[in-house]
Amino acid sequence: MKYISIGTKQQSVSLSEGIFKGLSDDGSLFMPEDIPHLGNDFYASLSGFSLNEIAFSVLRPFVEEETDDTTLWQMVEETFSFPIPLVNIHDNINVLELFHGPTQAFKDVGARFLSRLMSRLHPVRDKKMVVLTATSGDTGGAVAHGFHKVPGIEVVVLYPKGKISPYQENQMTSLGYNIHAIAVEGTFDDCQRLVKQAFNDRELRKDVAVTSANSINLGRLLPQMVYYFYGVADIQRRLPGTEPVICVPSGNFGNITAAVMAYRMGLPVKRFIAATNVNDVVPRFLKTGDYDPRDTIVTYANAMDVGDPSNFPRLYYLFENNLEQLRRMFSADIITNKEILETIQSVFQQHNYLLDPHSATGYLGLTREIKNDEVGFFVSTAHPVKFVEIIEKVLPGEAERLKKEFGADTALQGGTEHMPVSYKSLKDKLIEL
Structure with a gap:
């Protein structure tokens, strides 16, 4: 298996x-040069496989040339060590809960697999290895925990100052050791641009082996396919032969790209829905054909506050950069702050299910688009405890319960570094580590 650039040079x-x-x-x-089909026998038996068996089968074609089966199985067991249940909310609406990992976010899957893959494939021993990543919320905590105390690797996480929840910030800043969380005085897009500058700085990379744990990294993207296979398997255990509609809360568009990669491997899916907040570059592109990134707008679903999604080129590539192909299999819904709050409140009151702001966009996107004769699931990308400040606006009693249960009202722990939107400041930091 080779991996090619999707730019002009086709590296x-x-x-x-x-x-x-x-x-x-x-x-x-x-992106993978070829996306393999897993074969009819695999899909005929899909509903009978365990999560780890699915993960091993899905990931093996992508890693087998550099990782033996015993090592892969060990990485799978260490990565998928928590449940990923599919829960029926009502009627034909289901939710795949991806928040049962150590940082209560879907990104635990990608970060845990990537950290284990990197520790086994580490090619550089004569200079320090730095994992540099930008986060709009949940990536930072997942990466920090996934790489915490991994020998020989320093981790630098950039996040927009004042634009993530205190609980999210605490998950990054309280670890210490090899984890350096830095609050940047700008937006997530500013953080992401700084990361890209570092990757393209050949002078820096002579001295520092810089790599990423963002969703731009293949090692994050590949394992995210697994839970879509598992969700479809669970649907088919209940309703054999069903091809579900899948809705994914989308900001940087990595998670839904993984879903479409699973579809390209043969996973039976009827169609996809991307639920975005008012950072709506992709819904506008689907409507007009013009890709027009804009400045980031801060919303209640902060991990989706992305004005120029870095993974969208991958998604478009999977549809051969053809807008009509994309439209046939893919739609997108825009969810406002007001709708997020209303959805959190109404779903809890009517169905006794508590959504975080991102999962609320997934629920609303699916219920708007799904037809009566279809079955669907959306992915719940984070536990509501990470957003008690938002829950409190509409369900103060539930917010208080979450605070007490998880200690989410504790003060920020650990030191927080600050940085202007300055590449020189970042470069100096990376050299100093």
């Missing part, structure tokens, strides 16, 4: 090269 690399480079030489993203 071809191995898995380890792609993981540690992050971006290709032309600044574009890597």
Whole structure:
């Protein structure tokens, strides 16, 4: 299996090269040269497989040239060590809960797998390895916990100051050791641009082996396919032969790209819905054909506050950069702050199910688009405890319960570094580590 850039140069690399480079030489993203079909026998038995069996089968074609089966199985067991239940909310609406990992966010899956893959494939021993990542909320905590105390690797996480929840911030800043969380005085897009500048700085990379744990990294993207297979398997245990509609809360569009990759591997899915907040570059593109990134707007679903989604080129590539192909299989819904609050309140009151702001967009996107004769699920990307400040606006009693249960009202712990939107400041930091 080779991995190619999707830019103009069509660079071809191995898995380890792609993981540690992050971006290709032309600044574009890597994708598998071929996406294998798992075969009819696999799909005929899908509903009978365990989560780990599915993970092993899905990931093996992508890693087998650099990782033996015993090592892969061990990585799978360490990554998928928590449940991923499919829960029926009502009628034909289901939710795949991805928040049962250590940082209560879907990104635990990608970060845990990536950290284990990197520790086994680490190609550089003569200079320090720095994992550099930007976060709009949940990536930072997942990466920090996934790489905490991993020997030989320093982690630098950039996040927009004042634009993530205190609980999210605490998950990054309280660890210490090899974890450096830095509040940038700007937006997530500013953080992301700084990261890309570092990757493209050849002078820096002579001295520092910089790689990423963002969703631009292949090692994050590949394991995210697994839970879509598992969700479809669970649907088919209940309703054999069903091809579900899948809705994904989307900001940087990595998670839904993984879902479409699973579909390209043969996973039976009827169609996809991307639920966005008012950072709506992709819904506008689907409507007009013009890709027009804009400044980030801060919303209650802060992990989706992305004005220029870095993974969208991958998604578009999967549809051969053809807008009509994309439209046939893919739609997108815009959810406002007001609708997020109303959905959290109404779903809890009517169905006794508590949504976080991001999952609320997934629920609303699915219920708006699904037809009576269809079955669907949306992915719940974070536990509501991470957003008690938002829950409190409409369900103060539930917010108080969450605070007490999880200690979510505790003060910020650990030191927080601050940085202007300055590449020189970031470069100096990376050299100093």
